[in-house]
Amino acid sequence: MKVLVLGSGVIGVTTAYYLAQAGHEVEVVDRQSGPALETSFANAGEVSPGYSSPWAGPGIPLKAIKWLLMRHGPLVVRPKFDPAMWAWLLKMLRNCTSTRYAVNKARMVPIAEYSRDSLRALRQETGIAYDERSRGTLQLFRTQTQVDGTGGDIEVLKQFGVPFEVLDPAGCIAAEPALAAVRDKISGGLRLPGDETGDCQMFTERLAALCAGLGVKFRFGTAIEKILASGNAVTGVATSTGLLTADAYVMALGSYSPLILKPLGLSVPVYPVKGYSITVPITDPEGAPVSTVMDESYKVAITRLGDRIRAGGTAEISGYDLRLQDARRDTLEHSVGELFPHGGSLKDATFWCGLRPMTPDGPPIIGESGVGGLFLNTGHGTLGWTMACGSGRVLADIVSGRRPEIDVTALGVSRYG
Template sequence: MKVVVLGGGVIGVTSAYYLAKAGHDVTVLDRQSGPAMETSFANAGQVSPGYASPWANQGVPLKAVKWLLMKHGPLAVRPRLDPTMWSWLMQMLRNCTAARYAVNKGRMVPLAEYSRDCLQALRAETGIAYDERSRGTLQLFRTQKQVDGVGGDIDVLKQYGVRHELLDRDGCVSAEPALANVREKFVGGLRLPGDETGNCQVFTSNLAALAAASVDFRYGVTVSGVLHDGRRATGVATSEGVIDADAIVVAFGSYSPALVRPLGLRLPVYPVKGYSITLPIADEARAPVSTVMDETYKIAITRLGSSIRVGGTAEIAGYDLSLRPGRRGPLDFSVGDLFGGGGQMDKATFWCGLRPMTPDGPPIVGGTRIGGLYLNTGHGTLGWTMACGSARVLADLISGQTPDVDVSELGLQRY
């Protein structure tokens, strides 16, 4: 089967890899000059199935007000005359209940766990390297209230058999020795030892290079629309002309809704801008060994080879990709407060990208009412965490196989 994958980020490239492995004739189209040049370029570096949770939960509306007033708050909202923004926000608010949170987290964790297993199998099979580490994630709590409020998440982790450890101060320092220098600034943590870290851009680029023997990667190509005969998708209109296809995978991240809207498909995916800084390590003894999630500021601090990646903040501002200096403040503060002296702040590089967020949390993976048109988008902050699993599932669906995990509730029809 001739399959065209739209998007050369981590979701698109992993989709192409598994589709080619299943025996399909695969072409990848991307407007950039190479793979992983947009949202996958400098993300937080986490493969964190244990941290797979929807943003929408019962405490978020009140927390959002607090975050907006914090000096180093994780949230910024820049109101726009955009009905799509307000519709998405209202949908998210409707998911801010304990019942909806449990349902949505229950949809995310199995896919994230499966995806981590697929990544490990891929790594063993190909020998791919990407500054990977398998040292877990430490969710760090600065207050006792945060510790007391983690019970619901632990219940879900237990339900799905996800390894976890609730740690006191000494346990946190044992997992991340550099925290011994600031032990008075936190009270405990939740460690997820099955989580991994690595450089997503390096992974995606290396996987594309491995797949290039059987996949046709075409960069610098603009896609203007999906062609169909009223029943099935038949091809893609591009800056290089029409490309025929038996199946099409839309993996355009935040730009997926605009592509499928002319087909009558309403995709509730909206961009939430995230920022990161990357700084060279100055002192190994003061740097993290894996990922520390600063729960108060929602900042992930990750060890990537000889660098530290600090990622986080959520800015709701449409498709604005401007680098706002003020949004760097929370990143600088968190890494300096917990790992001061570990990195060379004066040599840090600043970056932003658009996370494709659904209002309920889980991604949208599966077919549509248009035959041959498939979606693999809406992964939000968990794109790399869920990439291999989502791609493997999609390859199975297109190949007529039953996926290893149930994704019947991840399709567009849930809306």
Template sequence: MKITILGAGVIGVSSAYYLAKAGHEVTVIDRQSGPALETSFANAGEISPGYASPWAAPGIPQKALKWLFMKHAPLIIRPMMDKATLAWIAAMLRNCTSARYAVNKGRMVRLAEYSRDCLIALRDETGIEYDHRTQGTLQVFRTKKQLDGIGKDIEVLRADGVPFEVLDPDGCVAAEPGLGRVREKIVGGLRLPNDETGDCFIFTNELAKRAEALGVRFHYGVDIHAIRAQCDRIDAIETSIGDIEADVFIGALGSYTPALVKPLGLKVPVYPVKGYSITVPILDESRAPVSTVMDETFKIAITRLGDRIRVGGMAEIAGFNNDLPERRRSTLVHSVEDLFGGAGDQSRATFWSGLRPMTPDGTPIIGRTRHKNFYLNTGHGTLGWTMACGSGRVLADLVSGNRPEIESADLALSRY
């Protein structure tokens, strides 16, 4: 079939690769000058299936009130009274129950674990390099209350057969020697040894090259004006280079998907939750992390990427806003310097922000819409890098008429 993918981030490119492997004629269009130049550009770098959890969780409303008064808050809500923001927040709050959290986390872990397996197979098959490491993730707890609160997460990990280790401070230092200088600040940790790290931007660009070798055509610098539909099918995409026709169309535009499909009568509950990162050159290897460390207090991920440290996190509800306030940078610097002081050269750090496409239940939207030849692969939130390969593979199977290797019915837009 002739397939057109809208979006060349890690989700769009992964979808293109697997669809081309399945024998389809694939075209990808994107408004940027190359792959992965928006949300996929400088994310936290962690591939953490076991930490695949929805932000909507029991106790979050109470924590959110506390976070509003923290100097280095993991959640920031700017004064926004527009209908879309209020509706998304209300939907997220409805998912902050124990029952919904268990369902949402279970399906997120299912997809993320599958995606990790797909990434390993892809790496073995192609030899793709992207500053990757396979040394696990360590979630660090600074308070006993945090450590005592991991019971429900462990239940899900155990039910899904995800290996994990609950560590005391000495165990945390053994896993991440750079924490030895701040051992007294740590009460314990949760380590997932099967997690990985890697540079999503490098990966996406390298995968795009391999997709091109399979016949995928990429058109960059193309603005998408509208989707033209008739009855229950999409006829064409109206773009700055003319109308593009295909047998199947796939929306993988992240946070920009809802506005594009709204004229079709499709309500896609994806909101642009803003995240920040800094990328810091390493000065002292002995002080640097060896993999990913999750600072639970500030919800910050500190990841080793080759000779750099990527520090990413925070969730800011501010609409389509990509400014770079210095106070957000100070939160990232505080977290990495407090745990790995002196490891990186902050004077040469680069500061970035991206709009994560977040659903209110945390689970991405993958599958066919009510338009028979229009599919979605969007809404991955903070886990686009973690879920990319699995999402692309599931989508390719669905489009090809094959049964995906994991349950996927509950990933579709119809769940809303």
């Protein structure tokens, strides 16, 4: 069967890989000149099943007010006349209850853990390398209030059987020795030893090369204009280089998915939430992080990627605006500079932003679309890198008419009615 994958980010390329492994003829289409040049380009580098949680949860509305008032707050809202923005925010608020949080978390953890296991298997089978490390994630608390507030998170980790370690300042320094220089800023930590790190763009580029070896064809520099349908089935995709047809089609365009799906009468509640990162050249390896440190105060993830430090954070709700805001760079530099003052050269850092495709409840949308021949693999939010391999593998099974190894029924678009 011929399958056309729309999008060459980490979700699209992993989907293409598993489809090719299943014996399909696969073609990937993207407007960019190569793979992983948008949201997958410079994310925080975490493969973190332990942090697979919905943003919508009890207490978030009050926290959001506090964050909006902070100089280096993790949340920015730039209101605009955009009905999709306000509809998405309202749906997110409706999910900020203990009951909905529990349901949504239970939908996210299985696909995240399956994805981590699939990534490990892929690494073993292919030898793919991408500055990967399997050294866990340390959630760092600067205040005792933050330490005291971990009870709920710990209960959730226990519920889902996620390994964890509660650390005092000495334990944090044992896990991340460079923190010894800022011991006075540490009140404690929560470590997830099963998490990994790696360069998402490097992984996607190298996996795309493996895909090409399996016969996958990539059409770069090709803008997707419209999905064509007759009756209730897709007949082709209009692009800047002409009409493309296949037996099946996979939507993996991240934040741009709803714009392409809307003319088909498909409404998917995916909205862009902009995130920022800086990539800092390491000048003192002993002063840099070993793996990932999540600075809880500013919600900034600081990750070691080879000879670089990647710091990512901020949730900016501003539509499809890709302008870089200097204030967000200041926040990232502030976090890195306070925790790893000797690790890298901040003045030589590169600054980037990307649009995370967020659903209002948290879980991604994976499965059939309701339109014949069209399948969805989108809405992964901040967890696209974490969930990529599992999502691609599951979607390939669904397209192939096989039962996936895990139940993803609850991840379908039908959950939105």
